[in-house]
Structure formats: structure tokens, C-alpha cells
Amino acid sequence: MTSRTESGAVAQTDPAPTARTAPLISFRDVRQVFRLSGRGGDGSAAANRELVALQDVNVDIQAGQFVALVGASGCGKTTMLNMLAGLVEPTHGEVRLDGRPPQLPNMDIGYMFARDALLPWRTARKNVELPLETRGWGRRERRERAEEMLELVGLKGRESQYRLQLSQGMRQRVALARTLAPDPSLLLMDEPFAALDARTKLTLQAEFLRIWEHNQTGDRRKTVIFVTHDLQEAVLLADRVIVMLPHPGRVAEDRVIDLPRPRAELLGELQFTKEFQDTTHGLFERLEGAIGDRGPDAAN
Ligand SMILES: Nc1ncnc2c1ncn2[C@@H]1O[C@H](COP(=O)(O)OP(=O)(O)OP(=O)(O)O)[C@@H](O)[C@H]1O
Numbered sequence: 001m002t003s004r005t006e007s008g009a010v011a012q013t014d015p016a017p018t019a020r021t022a023p024l025i026s027f028r029d030v031r032q033v034f035r036l037s038g039r040g041g042d043g044s045a046a047a048n049r050e051l052v053a054l055q056d057v058n059v060d061i062q063a064g065q066f067v068a069l070v071g072a073s074g075c076g077k078t079t080m081l082n083m084l085a086g087l088v089e090p091t092h093g094e095v096r097l098d099g100r101p102p103q104l105p106n107m108d109i110g111y112m113f114a115r116d117a118l119l120p121w122r123t124a125r126k127n128v129e130l131p132l133e134t135r136g137w138g139r140r141e142r143r144e145r146a147e148e149m150l151e152l153v154g155l156k157g158r159e160s161q162y163r164l165q166l167s168q169g170m171r172q173r174v175a176l177a178r179t180l181a182p183d184p185s186l187l188l189m190d191e192p193f194a195a196l197d198a199r200t201k202l203t204l205q206a207e208f209l210r211i212w213e214h215n216q217t218g219d220r221r222k223t224v225i226f227v228t229h230d231l232q233e234a235v236l237l238a239d240r241v242i243v244m245l246p247h248p249g250r251v252a253e254d255r256v257i258d259l260p261r262p263r264a265e266l267l268g269e270l271q272f273t274k275e276f277q278d279t280t281h282g283l284f285e286r287l288e289g290a291i292g293d294r295g296p297d298a299a300n
Pocket residue numbers: 034035036051053071072073074075076077078079080249300
């Protein structure tokens with residue numbers, strides 16, 4: 001499989017191992033226009049204008065891939081996640097998940113955000129139990145599963161603590177445990193580690209990768225769509241990095257990351273390898289080049 005960059009060139013791409021099977025996810029000629037209402041520039045007249053959040057997006061993703069979406073603020077990354085979650089329907093074109101338009105609710109999706117969004121009146125364990133409650137799990141199995149997940153993310157002994165008693169890193173661990181608890185096969189992750197300091201971030205990246213890589217050998221392998229502003233994080237974690245540009249939001253580059261797997265134990269060292277630095281540098285130039293290019297819809 002190949003894909004086109006915005007300039008029409010064919011980008012280096014392709015999830016080789018499963019390339020001949022039908023993609024789990026496909027965005028076909030997707031365009032998303034939001035109608036904005038409000039005051040005009042002079043503050044006097046009401047103005048209605050359109051914002052092109054996504055333009056000509058064509059992306060296929062195979063089951064089990066770890067794909068990072070990277071790009072400046074406003075290039076439509078979250079909108080793509082929301083389309084997969086069934087929260088946004090494209091204005092034009094098609095989004096397919098397992099061959100069908102995404103539907104709400106989809107119990108086989110886990111969605112995780114930059115802010116932990118834990119319920120402050122529930123303990124860590126009760127927070128992890130939440131998605132299991134909505135899926136109708138019984139009380140005992142919920143409790144067992146929540147405890148198992150909290151142990152997996154390194155929070156054994158913290159089950160009864162409330163959000164306020166936990167550090168930001170611990171809260172994100174609880175959020176990760178909550179996202180993984182129902183064992184979803186598709187993970188939508190919107191800057192899940194962005195609010196963490198560098199050291200905690202690296203620890204959580206490694207832990208998440210360890211869990212994900214461990215699952216890849218079983219029948220519950222997980223597809224990950226991981227949104228980040230951090231190019232290094234994208235290259236470290238993903239099989240494939242899609243670089244997006246804003247005004248309008250579009251795909252600029254679609255690159256396979258050819259670093260060894262499993263990677264979880266290597267993250268600390270990988271960052272200093274020439275392979276990693278060359279890959280990151282190439283993609284960085286692509287993003288940097290875009291800074292001068294405000295795109296055809298810069299007013300948006
Ligand atoms: N429901 C909406 N109504 C109007 N405009 C929207 C809506 N959702 C998103 N937008 C706009 O669409 C554009 C793309 O938004 P989106 O959140 O997908 O970008 P993003 O790349 O995820 O940005 P960030 O990195 O800042 O989260 C932005 O200009 C945003 O303001």
C-alpha cells in the first residue's frame with residue numbers, strides 16, 4: 001500500500017505484515033467542515049463562516065497497527081478520533097471501521113484524553129470499574145478486573161485513594177487502567193501523556209508499550225491511534241507516523257517507523273540511536289517546513 005502526500009507525491013508508507021487484508025479503518029476522501037457562528041471581525045455584524053477541519057484525507061489502517069497522528073494545533077487530529085468514535089460524521093467522504101460507518105456507542109473502543117477525567121468522588125478502583133459497569137459486568141468480576149488493571153499499571157495499594165490523593169502521573173495511570181479494563185480492540189488516545197513531566201512521561205510510555213506489545217501476540221491485539229504534538233513520542237511508540245498540517249487539516253506525510261519491536265524495554269536507549277534521530281529529523285523537517293506554509297485556508 002502507498003499513500004499520497006499533499007503534494008501528490010507517493011509517501012514512504014505501508015504496514016507490510018498485513019497489507020493484503022482489508023483495513024480495519026479507512027478514511028476515504030474525507031472532508032470535514034464546521035460551521036462557525038458569531039460576531040464578524042469588526043464586532044458588529046453576526047457572521048457565519050465555515051472552517052475546513054479536514055480536507056482530502058485518505059488513510060487506511062490495518063488491525064493491530066500502532067499509528068501516531070502528529071501535527072500542529074487545529075490540524076484535525078481529534079476530529080479524526082471523534083469520527084472513529086462515531087461522534088462526528090464527515091461532511092464529505094467515508095469513514096469505515098471494520099467495513100461499516102462508526103456507530104455510537106461502540107463498546108470495543110477505549111478513548112483516553114490528556115486530562116485524566118477521573119470522577120473525584122470515586123476511588124481509583126471505582127473509577128476503573130466505571131466502563132465495566134456500563135458494560136454490565138457483575139460486582140465481583142468488576143472488582144477483580146479493576147484490581148488486576150491497577151496492579152498492571154503499578155498502582156497496587158492505591159486502589160482506595162481518591163483523585164485528589166494521587167499525583168498527575170498516578171491519575172494518568174488510573175485513566176490508562178480504566179481505558180484498558182474492558183479490553184477494547186481499538187484504543188483512541190488523545191495526547192494521553194502530554195500533561196506529564198518528562199520522566200513520568202517516559203515511564204508511562206514504556207509501561208503502556210509493554211502492555212500493548214504483550215497483547216500483540218494474543219487474539220486480543222489492539223489497534224492504537226495515538227494523537228500527539230510530540231514527534232519524538234510518535235517515533236518512539238508507533239509503527240507508523242502520519243504528519244498532518246493545518247489550514248485546512250490534511251495529511252502531509254505517512255511514514256513507516258522501522259525501529260525494532262518489542263521496544264518497551266529499549267525506549268531510554270532508542271532515543272540516542274542514529275536510526276531514531278534520522279527518522280525524527282526527517283519528519284521534523286516536514287513539520288518545520290510547514291511553519292512558513294500557512295496553507296490555502298490560513299484564515300481558518
Ligand atoms: N464541533 C466543532 N465545531 C466547530 N469547530 C470545531 C469543532 N470541532 C473542532 N473544530 C475546529 O476544527 C479544527 C480542528 O480541530 P481538532 O480538535 O480536530 O484539531 P487538533 O489537531 O486535534 O488540535 P489540538 O492539537 O489543538 O487538539 C480546529 O480549528 C477546531 O477549532
